[in-house]
Structures are given as C-alpha cells and as structure tokens.
Amino acid sequence: MNSGALCLFDIDGTILTSGGAGEEALRKAVRDFAGCDDNLAGVEISGRTDKFIAMQICRRHGRMASPENITAFINSYLEHLESLLPLKKGRLLPGIPGLLAALKQRRHVALGLLTGNVAKGAHLKLSHYGVWDYFEFGAFSDDSHDRNELGHYAVARATALHGKGFDPTRTFVIGDTPHDVACGKAIGAKTVVVATGSHSREELADCNPDFLFDDLSDVPAVLAALGIS
Ligand SMILES: [Mg+2]
Numbered sequence: 001m002n003s004g005a006l007c008l009f010d011i012d013g014t015i016l017t018s019g020g021a022g023e024e025a026l027r028k029a030v031r032d033f034a035g036c037d038d039n040l041a042g043v044e045i046s047g048r049t050d051k052f053i054a055m056q057i058c059r060r061h062g063r064m065a066s067p068e069n070i071t072a073f074i075n076s077y078l079e080h081l082e083s084l085l086p087l088k089k090g091r092l093l094p095g096i097p098g099l100l101a102a103l104k105q106r107r108h109v110a111l112g113l114l115t116g117n118v119a120k121g122a123h124l125k126l127s128h129y130g131v132w133d134y135f136e137f138g139a140f141s142d143d144s145h146d147r148n149e150l151g152h153y154a155v156a157r158a159t160a161l162h163g164k165g166f167d168p169t170r171t172f173v174i175g176d177t178p179h180d181v182a183c184g185k186a187i188g189a190k191t192v193v194v195a196t197g198s199h200s201r202e203e204l205a206d207c208n209p210d211f212l213f214d215d216l217s218d219v220p221a222v223l224a225a226l227g228i229s
Contacts, residue, residue, distance in 0.1 A: 004108035005228050006166040008154050008189070009135070010175035011115045011122055013046070013197020015096050016129050018081075019088030022121075025080035026053065032076045033069075034061035046198045047179030049116035050074055051145035078120050085128045092129050093196045095216030100134045102219050109228060110162055113138030114154045114173055114183065116147055137161055147179050151187035172226055181207040192226070 009015055012022060023040070030038040034057070043056050054073045058065040103109045111134055115122055119140040126132035139154035151173065159165045173184030176197030181204075184191035191209040194216055195201045204212055216222050223229070 004110060004162075004166065004170065005226070006110045006112070006155070006158050006171040007103055007226075008112050008114035008139075008151070008171070008173050008184075010047075010173075010177075010180050011113065011117055011125060013176035013199075014093065014174060014180075014194055015131065016092050016125060017090050017196075018085060018125060019090030021081060021084040021088040021090060022125075024088075025077050025084050026057075028080040028084075029073055029077035030057055030061070033057065033073045034063070036061075047116065047147065047175070047177030049141035049145050049147050049150075050077070050118045050121060051141045052116070052147070055145060074118055074121075078118070078124065081121055082124055085124060090129065092131065093194075093215065095219055095222070096131070098219040099216050099222060100131055102223060103228070104134050106228065110158050110166065111135050112154050112158055113140070114150055114175075114180075115139070116141050116150075116179075118142050147183045148186040151183050151189065155187055170227075176204075178203070178207045181209050184209075190226075 045053055051070055054070040055065040057073055058069050063069050103111055113122055113135050117140060119142050122140060123132060137157040139150040143150055143153045168188040171189040172192050173180060173189045174192040176194055177199055181191045181193060192211040193204045193209040194213045195204055196215050211225055
C-alpha cells in the first residue's frame with residue numbers, strides 16, 4: 001500500500017458543463033441512427049455511461065443493442081460532439097482549475113478519471129477545456145456499460161502505474177450524481193459529491209456520501225476536508 005491519495009474524477013457536472021453540446025450531439029446521433037427526431041425524454045443520461053445510453057437508444061428505436069449498433073451510434077455521437085463543443089458556451093465548473101492544479105502539485109496524489117464517457121469523448125471534452133493533461137489514466141465506458149464496474153478498472157490502472165495499491169480510505173470518487181456515489185461505494189472508496197450538476201444538494205445528501213460540496217470553489221477547504229495536505 002501507498003500512503004498517497006487517489007482522486008478519481010467524473011467529468012460532466014463535476015469538472016465541466018459542455019453547454020448542451022453533449023445532449024445535442026446525442027440527439028443528432030439518434031437522428032443519424034434511427035432516421036427520426038427524439039427529444040430523449042425518459043432516457044437516463046445523467047451519471048450513466050455512453051454505452052448504457054446507446055443501449056437505451058437501440059431499444060427505444062427497435063434496434064438490437066449489438067456491439068455493432070452501439071459502436072455505430074457512439075461514433076456518430078463523437079463526430080457531432082467534436083463539431084458542437086466549440087459552438088456551445090460550456091465551461092469548467094467553479095474551483096476546478098485551482099483544484100486540479102493543487103492536486104497535480106502534490107506528488108503523493110494520483111489523478112485519474114472515472115467517467116461514463118467513452119475515452120475519445122472524454123478526451124474531446126477535457127482537451128477542449130484545457131484540462132486533459134492533468135489526468136494520468138482513466139476508466140471509461142469503453143471498459144463497461146455498467147458504471148459500478150468502472151471503479152475496479154480505475155484502481156487497477158492506478159496500481160499498475162504507481163507500482164503500489166492505494167488504501168480505499170484514501171481513494172476518493174468525485175462526482176455529481178447518485179450513480180457516482182454508488183460507483184464509489186462499489187469499490188469501498190470515499191465518495192465526494194458536488195451539487196454543480198443536475199442533482200440538488202438534498203438529493204445528493206440522501207445517498208449518504210462521505211463529503212458533499214455546493215461547489216469546489218474553496219480549494220483549501222476541499223483539500224482540508226479530504227485530508228490532503
Ligand atoms: Mg456527472
């Protein structure tokens with residue numbers, strides 16, 4: 001075991017908002033895939049993996065959720081995402097630039113992604129907003145459609161990269177939805193939620209996270225709460 005801390009970040013609603021680029025890219029991908037418009041009402045998006053969203057789209061439009069159909073849908077989504085990101089007014093969420101810079105300065109902290117985005121979508125979004133290079137590794141929807149499986153991949157990659165395991169009590173899963181809390185608990189990690197996404201402070205409190213913040217703007221307070229010196 002290693003005495004350091006492992007911080008695993010969700011992307012949407014936690015690090016950034018794409019200003020609607022992600023959802024519009026999904027709607028355009030549905031039009032390409034199914035040949036009709038779909039307002040996505042009733043599709044579970046927030047906190048879900050891209051593959052899980054693609055599976056729902058296949059079923060909703062009478063197509064088999066086969067690997068080929070899922071890949072075709074996601075590839076179309078990624079093409080639209082790349083075009084739409086520069087056209088929308090997305091942004092990094094409060095405190096994120098300072099928090100990532102502060103964590104990166106600490107040699108005992110490992111920084112990774114734990115996200116429902118496919119790796120290419122994560123790269124498109126984080127590169128667009130200038131924060132891709134902060135992250136050493138990630139677990140993505142490419143690994144599994146089930147978010148609760150992703151933590152195991154992230155921990156295995158952190159361990160391989162650092163040559164030592166991280167204590168679960170010093171592993172932090174940082175996200176904005178109840179699904180992030182569930183995924184953190186699935187690996188016995190500490191769960192950190194921030195109410196900058198689509199869930200209120202009250203909804204998030206109901207999932208009993210270890211830490212709950214309105215936003216991450218007070219970087220020293222966030223680091224102190226997590227015991228990262
Ligand atoms: Mg999120």
